[in-house]
Amino acid sequence: MSELQREVSELEAKSATAARLFDIRRIIGGLFVVYGVIVTFAGITASEADLRKAQDININLWTGLAMLALGLFFLGWLWLRPGHAPVSAGNEEQAP
Amino acid sequence: MYYLADGLRLPTNGLDYAILAIYFAVVLGIGLAARRSVKTSLDFFLSGRSLPAWVTGLAFVAANLGATEILGMAATGAQYGVAVVHWYWIGAIPAMVFLGLVMMPFYYGSKVRSVPEFLLQRFDKSAHLLSSVLFAFASILIAGVNLYALSIVVEALLGWPQWVSIVVAGFFVLAYITIGGLSSAIYNEVLQFFVILAALIPLTLLGLKRVGGWDGLTGSLSKQHGDNFLTAWGGTGIGDANPLGANWLTIVLGLGFVLSFGYWTTNFAEVQRALSAKNLSAAQRTPLIAAFPKIFIVFIVMIPGLVAAVLVPKIGTAGSDLTYNDAIPLLMQELLPNGVLGIAVTGLLAAFMAGMAANVSAFNTVFTSDIWSKYVVKDREDTYYLGFGRIVTAIGVLASIGTAFLAASFSNIMGYLQTLFSFFNVPMFVVFIIGMFWKRASMKSGVWGLLAGTTAAMVNYFVIYKQGVIDIPSDQGANFVSAIVGFVAGAVVMVVVTLFTAPKPEAELAGLVYGTTSPGMAEPPAEGDSAWYRRPALLGWGAIVLAAACYIPYSF
Numbered sequence: 274m275s276e277l278q279r280e281v282s283e284l285e286a287k288s289a290t291a292a293r294l295f296d297i298r299r300i301i302g303g304l305f306v307v308y309g310v311i312v313t314f315a316g317i318t319a320s321e322a323d324l325r326k327a328q329d330i331n332i333n334l335w336t337g338l339a340m341l342a343l344g345l346f347f348l349g350w351l352w353l354r355p356g357h358a359p360v361s362a363g364n365e366e367q368a369p
Numbered sequence: 370m371y372y373l374a375d376g377l378r379l380p381t382n383g384l385d386y387a388i389l390a391i392y393f394a395v396v397l398g399i400g401l402a403a404r405r406s407v408k409t410s411l412d413f414f415l416s417g418r419s420l421p422a423w424v425t426g427l428a429f430v431a432a433n434l435g436a437t438e439i440l441g442m443a444a445t446g447a448q449y450g451v452a453v454v455h456w457y458w459i460g461a462i463p464a465m466v467f468l469g470l471v472m473m474p475f476y477y478g479s480k481v482r483s484v485p486e487f488l489l490q491r492f493d494k495s496a497h498l499l500s501s502v503l504f505a506f507a508s509i510l511i512a513g514v515n516l517y518a519l520s521i522v523v524e525a526l527l528g529w530p531q532w533v534s535i536v537v538a539g540f541f542v543l544a545y546i547t548i549g550g551l552s553s554a555i556y557n558e559v560l561q562f563f564v565i566l567a568a569l570i571p572l573t574l575l576g577l578k579r580v581g582g583w584d585g586l587t588g589s590l591s592k593q594h595g596d597n598f599l600t601a602w603g604g605t606g607i608g609d610a611n612p613l614g615a616n617w618l619t620i621v622l623g624l625g626f627v628l629s630f631g632y633w634t635t636n637f638a639e640v641q642r643a644l645s646a647k648n649l650s651a652a653q654r655t656p657l658i659a660a661f662p663k664i665f666i667v668f669i670v671m672i673p674g675l676v677a678a679v680l681v682p683k684i685g686t687a688g689s690d691l692t693y694n695d696a697i698p699l700l701m702q703e704l705l706p707n708g709v710l711g712i713a714v715t716g717l718l719a720a721f722m723a724g725m726a727a728n729v730s731a732f733n734t735v736f737t738s739d740i741w742s743k744y745v746v747k748d749r750e751d752t753y754y755l756g757f758g759r760i761v762t763a764i765g766v767l768a769s770i771g772t773a774f775l776a777a778s779f780s781n782i783m784g785y786l787q788t789l790f791s792f793f794n795v796p797m798f799v800v801f802i803i804g805m806f807w808k809r810a811s812m813k814s815g816v817w818g819l820l821a822g823t824t825a826a827m828v829n830y831f832v833i834y835k836q837g838v839i840d841i842p843s844d845q846g847a848n849f850v851s852a853i854v855g856f857v858a859g860a861v862v863m864v865v866v867t868l869f870t871a872p873k874p875e876a877e878l879a880g881l882v883y884g885t886t887s888p889g890m891a892e893p894p895a896e897g898d899s900a901w902y903r904r905p906a907l908l909g910w911g912a913i914v915l916a917a918a919c920y921i922p923y924s925f
Contacts, residue, residue: 287411294419330574
């Protein structure tokens with residue numbers, strides 16, 4: 274084994290990322306739920322001018338609901354397959 | 370360089386600023402929360418080689434999805450039409466798949482921590498030092514240019530003075546990378562990826578509605594620009610005139626082969642994401658998972674560009690004060706109500722900061738582990754290099770802020786420098802590919818291949834093309850040709866130098882050259898990695914087939 278491989282293997286053994294790093298799904302889920310609620314609310318209270326500007330589509334409503342759905346998807350994924358360590362092994366389906 | 374027209378000021382309100390403020394708070398929060406996971410230099414520079422594939426894969430695509438890329442590719446769409454798909458389907462996917470399927474076993478398996486470190490293992494110190502130093506300079510330059518571009522866009526859209534946004538964005542990037550290291554950079558990239566989608570998808574849909582759907586869009590454009598504007602390959606026969614200034618051969622060889630392989634397979638700001646994956650299978654899947662979103666991102670970038678070309682028929686010409694780069698900001702101003710507008714502004718700012726952060730986090734790794742620990746202060750304990758890495762991160766950000774201010778006063782010089790550095794990627798690829806597949810390639814051939822390829826590409830661009838010795842219709846076309854010239858020159862010089870110099874002892878090549886394996890590669894595959902949808906070959910070939918199929922509607 275070369276010197277580089279020995280050095281990196283030793284560092285890998287001491288590394289703390291796998292054990293201590295939080296799960297990003299929690300952050301994506303949380304942020305998109307918050308954004309989803311804010312933007313959906315802006316859609317519910319949209320003015321005539323807003324609607325006219327967005328080509329008569331209530332874009333805030335639809336975008337907000339989609340963001341809310343994405344946020345809930347990540348939280349649900351985390352809830353269903355929390356993984357053993359914060360960075361989980363074995364559940365890494367490709368995100369949509 | 371990016372210039373936005375005056376009069377693009379967005380009608381932002383408190384709601385939009387609240388959305389922006391939440392994002393900045395989350396960015397800092399990620400940095401602080403990632404802090405406790407940083408114990409060794411490997412945690413700081415490579416996330417301890419322990420991240421799952423979907424995270425590194427999305428970071429891989431997001432690191433490339435900087436705002437200069439988004440605004441620039443929408444501009445290319447407005448200017449050249451559907452031909453912009455070449456930058457994605459032929460100019461990215463094959464190279465990403467090649468990186469995952471062919472090169473990653475050598476990169477990840479040899480346990481190198483950076484792209485230059487691979488050159489040290491395969492060739493010698495001269496190739497290593499040359500590529501490390503050039504990469505360090507180039508990444509600071511690109512980080513600074515990103516910062517400068519951010520300040521221009523923010524000034525035009527929100528009305529902040531340039532120095533305010535340079536300092537504020539610089540501070541946030543400095544904080545979250547110095548504290549949380551690469552994990553923090555990668556997590557922010559994943560977040561940025563989704564915010565950008567949430568910004569561009571509504572913009573694309575509203576844009577299409579505005580011009581009467583896809584049929585309305587294509588109808589207006591073929592009336593204005595002719596049918597070739599809406600095809601990928603129309604008018605690219607050799608000798609035909611087309612706005613791109615390139616023919617099918619230079620597109621396939623120059624863009625699709627040399628330029629794209631050079632960028633995607635040897636640019637450490639990208640490869641670093643794959644090297645931080647938790648095992649070889651995850652590292653291989655990193656660029657492959659990234660390839661699927663990459664195939665479709667072109668639509669949400671190109672369509673706003675095309676819509677802008679319909680709404681402002683004179684865009685980019687002397688008859689309009691709007692440049693091609695204004696395409697996306699223009700649509701944001703015209704179509705997005707407050708709320709989604711805040712998401713879009715946040716997405717653009719996030720993309721600028723992530724583009725800068727990717728380069729800073731690659732810079733600190735190369736500067737610490739390739740330059741400082743190998744040539745300046747050697748053999749110290751790991752905590753020393755971890756602390757040094759944090760200091761270098763701060764220095765790197767400050768240097769990029771300086772570069773951004775320089776760029777504000779000398780933008781022509783910066784554009785020149787960018788072109789110059791872009792020519793360095795090309796011989797990097799030739800040196801890698803020959804080094805990986807030809808055992809005999811000698812230790813000295815690496816550095817000479819790099820020098821010869823870079824010189825040849827530059828001479829072709831700056832002397833032969835710029836002085837008009839041969840006639841190439843556009844800078845873009847000349848870029849493709851220069852890349853091919855650099856590739857061929859690098860390859861020829863490597864072969865010639867190899868014939869006259871000593872090869873690397875065979876024992877030292879284990880795991881670095883095709884047909885050999887690293888001693889450490891015997892680790893058993895992780896549980897679940899044998900599932901069919903995680904097989905690298907299937908993912909890789911699936912991406913290629915999908916990209917090829919995407920060409921069909923735009924080729925006839």
